[in-house]
Amino acid sequence: MRNAIITPLVLLSLALSLLTPLASADDGKGLAIAKERKSRDAGWGDSESLTTMVLRNAAGAESKREMRTAALEMPDDGDKGLTIFDEPRDVRGTAFLNHSHPSSEDDQWLYLPALKRVKRIASRNKSGPFMGSEFAYEDLSSFEIAKFHFNYLRDEACGDSTCLVIEQTPADEYSGYSKSVVWLNQQYYQPEKIEFYDKKHSLLKTLTLQDYQLYLDKYWRPHKLRMVNHQTAKSTDLIIHKISFNTGRTAADFDTNALQRAR
Amino acid sequence: MRERWLGLVLKHPWWVLLSTLLLVVLMSSGISQLYFRGDFRIFFADDNPQLLAFERMQDEFNKTDNILIGIAPAEGSMFNKEVLTLIKQMTDAAWQTPYSIRVDSITNFQHTQADEDDLLVEDLLLNTNQLDAAKIATIRHVALNEITLVNRLIAKDGQLAAINITVQLPELDKNKEVFDTYKFAEQLKADFSARYPQINFHLSGVIAMNYAFAHEAEHDAKTLIPIMFIVIVIMLAALLRSALGALATVIVIVIAITSTLGLAGWAGIFLSTATVNVPTILMTLAVADCVHVIASMQFALGRGDSKKDAISFSMQRNLGPVFITSATTAIGFLTLNFSEVPILADLGNMTAVGVMLACLFSIVTLPALLYVLPIKAGKITVQQDTVMNALASFVIRRKNVLFPGMLLIMAGFASLISLNTVNDEAVKYFSTRTEFRQSIDFLDQHLAASMPIDFVINSGQSSGVNQPEFINAIDQFGQWLMQQPEVAHVNSISDTFKRLNQNMHGGDPAYYRVPTAQDEAAQYLLMYEMSLPYGLDLNNQLNVDKSATRITVALKNIGSKEITAFEQHALTYLAEHYPAYSASAASTALIFGHIGERNMASMLQTLPLALVLISLLLVFSMRSWRMGFISLLPNIAPAAIGFGIWGWYSGEVNLGLSIVASLSLGIVVDDTVHFLAKYQYARKEGQNAEQAVRYAFNTVGRALWITTAVLVIGFSVLMLSSFHLNSDMGLLTAIIIFAALVVDFLFLPAFLLKFDTKESKNYA
Known part of the structure; x- marks a missing residue:
């Protein structure tokens, strides 16, 4: 009983005394790596892809979702994204528009074909599941420097090469996470694995990103993402079938008026 | 054979004691493997259909293991700035509960409203700065009208609110996980109680129940076992009036218990609500054997025998009865293996093994111990037992009234059995003295x-x-x-x-x-x-x-x-x-709901088996089919009377009571064995039924009421348990054991006098 109170306190004070100097010491390196990651991926312009999402419950039963996505790079702001659902049939044509912002809440809208209306979604929901999957919105929205504090932890072997292991602490209080740990491939500065920790600092989910392919000689994109929830034993696979770049999409395709026309 | 074995024990008492010590240490070292398990699943076999359905449902959806924190202001309503702030803060803090995956309360209820053309989905209370009179009124209105909240997270009258924490235990070390989770909630309760002394907090939910199962079992172990120990020492002092004799008895009891617990540890059995009382039951059952052995020895010493002769005399007299009574008791407890409930089977196996170990130690270790201890003759002066003699005369005189009268009483009680109904509610297993039950009852x-x-x-x-x-x-x-x-x-x-x-x-x-x-x-x-x-x-x-x-x-x-x-x-x-x-x-309530009926059915099916086995053992030991047959009614009647009284007194039969018929059968049969054995002996000596009844009363009457007193007191100690499973079992078993004595003193002799009237020379 007494231990139950004292142990966490001791651990906490230990952790604080150990972590504080470390954190400040490596702050610079973590941020530098993050900037390098962002800059290496800059300039891709716009893209489109076909995606299948496979949801699995603890017993292994599966359910599929099909969607098309389009994305537009915004040099001075967060990226814009448009997702159109094809399956299940009863949500076919429903379109989700997201304007992410590096340092403020994302703007989100949903077009509901049954109502023929565009509805705005409250954006504190970034921690919530996307389409009932193990992916939260914040896992899928674009990588922005201002969204995190970075802390370089170590180098670690991963597969055939070496990974930079970075700890990312979300800046937004409405994030569902206390932190995430990213294994960034040192060659192409893309994540191979991300561990997400919940607000009580327990490991919640692990995302593994596989089948990286090179586009436009510069941009690496994964084609299979698997998110496993360690607490509920549920998992979701995100399988990207096809990605095309330079599709000619412009900002006009990513506003709320365009949302109603999206098919 | 018996002579040679006894000669060996008395020739090398130290060797016997040393090998006992070695054996006991070996067996008892398994105690370190024992642990208390806090999990309602201990009541169910892995293939229990309701448990499987429950787990399938948990796999398809999320788990429903939970802690519910009830928040009750001593006076006034929930809907003021202070209490709403408290709920909001506690809800936020509850997310830190280990293994929590979800927290629900009225403050984080996802309130939806139309906002022009948009859908606004937001915590009902997102920020305590919002709390002005208007916001409080809104929260009150929404909370008391939202059907998903009322009666679940807020009382209809607004007097009580609740925070429900859903947890998903990884189940790697479930005990520790339950403990950690519950302790966190308890700490949360303590912190908020300190900050809000005018508010009462109550913990319930599946995790609280699981924790209470382990915690109260541990509590039982810490209170009941010492109480039982004190009771035993007092009883021994009264019965033996010899400090060393009492010491020898205590040693035998202690090594029988530690060996049993050790073997259970080696066998991978854990301590639970049921098995935690094995030591108490064993103390009760083992003390009788020792008392018989020591009392006989004291009797022989008193008439001037040497110590060696006195021990020999005692062992000659007691070896058979001690073995038979232990074996019948063990059989009674072994039938619990047919129970649908794993921990009741554990209870049966542990007690059966313990009783046989106690038997072994009483006939091997006890004589050696008595031999090396400087024991003197007891201070009890053996006199003609006037009470027993008077009782014998009474029964003989009134046999024509007693026989039909007792038969009528037995039938009358038996007819009340139908008042019993099976009822198993997990929360009702806990005594109203326990914190868990009080919280649940309040909520x-x-x-x-x-x-x-x-x-x-x-x-x-x-x-x-x-x-x-x-x-x-x-x-x-x-x-x-x-x-x-x-x-x-x-x-x-x-x-x-x-x-x-x-x-x-x-x-x-x-x-x-x-x-x-x-x-x-x-x-x-x-x-x-x-x-x-x-x-x-x-x-x-x-x-x-x-x-x-x-x-x-x-x-x-x-x-x-x-x-x-x-x-x-x-x-x-x-x-x-x-x-x-x-x-x-x-649901858990459904799993418990079904187990009672099924367990009762299987226990009722095994009752005839136990009866047949035990009766066969009697036939074998008395070498008489006739006596075995005569013993049937007095063996069955006590349980029938007991359950009849229970039907009138309570009428609710839970898992703990479903096993009482089988386990008490093995105990009450001892009285019949002793009485019939003496009766049969006298008949074979050529006495008529009347003389034989008088002889039986005079020789074993006193011993029977003493062992009955010991057993009744011992099982009554279980009534102090925090679990109704155990306290009800203790009470009913005590009733049945007492009923057995009444039947054996008033009915059995009257029966024998009425029907066993054959001339003694033809006596088989």
Whole structure:
């Protein structure tokens, strides 16, 4: 009983005394790596892809979702994204528009074909599941420097090469996470694995990103993402079938008026 | 053979003691493997059908293991700035509970409202700075009118609120996980109690129950075993009047108990509500053997025998009875293996092994111990027992009244057996003295906290839950449920659909109804799901392909028979009205509800087996079919009387009581054995029935009432247990053991006098 109170306190004070100097010491390196990651991926312009999402419950039963996505790079702001659902049939044509912002809440809208209306979604929901999957919105929205504090932890072997292991602490209080740990491939500065920790600092989910392919000689994109929830034993696979770049999409395709026309 | 063995023991007492010590140390070292297990699953076999259904449902949806924190202001309402702030802070803090995956309260309720053309989904109380009179009024209005909240997270009268923490234990070290989770909630309660002394907090939920199972079992071990020990010492002092004799007895009892617990540890058995009382039961059962051995020895010493001769005399006299009575007791307890409840089988096996070990130690170690201890003759002067003699005369004189009179009384009590009904409610296993039961009882007055049943209704196709006809079906079912008198609350996705439909139409109350098209329903739901924050999603109500939904029904406090009847009633309703959909029900209350009936059925089936086995043992030991047959009625009657009295006194039979008939049979049979053995001896010596009855009374009468007193007191100690399973078992067993003595003193001799009138020379 007494231990139950004292142990966490001791651990906490230990952790604080150990972590504080470390954190400040490596702050610079973590941020530098993050900037390098962002800059290496800059300039891709716009893209489109076909995606299948496979949801699995603890017993292994599966359910599929099909969607098309389009994305537009915004040099001075967060990226814009448009997702159109094809399956299940009863949500076919429903379109989700997201304007992410590096340092403020994302703007989100949903077009509901049954109502023929565009509805705005409250954006504190970034921690919530996307389409009932193990992916939260914040896992899928674009990588922005201002969204995190970075802390370089170590180098670690991963597969055939070496990974930079970075700890990312979300800046937004409405994030569902206390932190995430990213294994960034040192060659192409893309994540191979991300561990997400919940607000009580327990490991919640692990995302593994596989089948990286090179586009436009510069941009690496994964084609299979698997998110496993360690607490509920549920998992979701995100399988990207096809990605095309330079599709000619412009900002006009990513506003709320365009949302109603999206098919 | 018997002589040689006894000669060996008395020739090398130190060798005997040394090898006993070695054996005991070896066996007892298993104690370090023992642990208390806090988990309601200890009551159920892995293939229990209701448990399997429950786990399947938990796999398809999210787990429902929970801690519920009840928040009750000593006076006044919930709806003021202070209490709402407290709920909000405690809700936030509750997310830190180990293994928590979800926290629900009125403050983080995802309130939906139409905001012009948008759908606003937000915590009912997002920020305590918002709390002005208007906001408080809004919260009050929403909370008390929201059907998903009332009776679940807020009492109808607004006097009590609750925070429900859903946890998902990894089940790697479940005990520790339950302990950590509960201790966190307890700490939370302590912290907030210090800050808000005017508010009472109550912990309940499955985790609290699991914790209480282990905690109260440990409490039983810490209180009952020492009490029993003191009782034993007092009884020994009164019976033996010899400090060294008492010491020898205590040594035998202690090594029998540590060896039993050690063997249980080696066998991988854990301590639980049931097995924690094995030491208490063993003390009770073992003390009788030792008392017989020592008393006989003292008798021989008193008439001037040498110590060696006195021990020999005692062993000659007691070896057979000690073995037979131990064996019958062990058989009685071994029949618990036929129970549907694993921990009751553990109880049976541990006690059976312990009784046989106690038997072994009483006939091997005890004589050696008595030999090396400087024991002197007891101070009891053996005199003609006037009481027993008077009793014998009374029975002989009044046999014509006693026989029909006792028969009538026995039949009368037996007829009351039908007043008993099986009832197993997990929360009622706990005594009202326990904190857990007090919390539950308090919460049950305001919320339906203790008895949920989950129904899963499957549409049979992917996205089927979005079909208007399906939503209408579950909506109808929900309304039907609410009309049932035992239902306190229904949580159904159909209410969410209706609310969303209204929200999507600018808040127009006319649209508070099920959407009319599948794509409409699906898109509203998609929009709503996209608006929910971490942990407050719909995964606990909808499965992954949205083919099925889980409806949680909170019931008022009802018995296990009523809960299984309700389940049947509801499933029949669904099968009749909506044959296209498949439905199932599961919950902890249902698992407990079903176990009682099934366990009772299997225990009643094994009762004849136990009776046959034990009677055969009697036939064998007395070498007389006739005596075995005569013993049947006095062996069965005590349990019949006991359960009759129980029917009149309580009428509720739980798992603990279902085993009493079998286990008490092995104990009460001892009285009959002793009485009949002496009677038979006298008859064979040529005495008539009357003389033989008098002889039996004079030789074993006193011993019988002494052992009965020891057993009754011993089992009565169990009445102090925090578990009704154990206290009821202790009480009823004590009643039955006492009834056995009455039957053996008043009925059996009258029966023998009336029917065993053959001339003694023909006596077989």
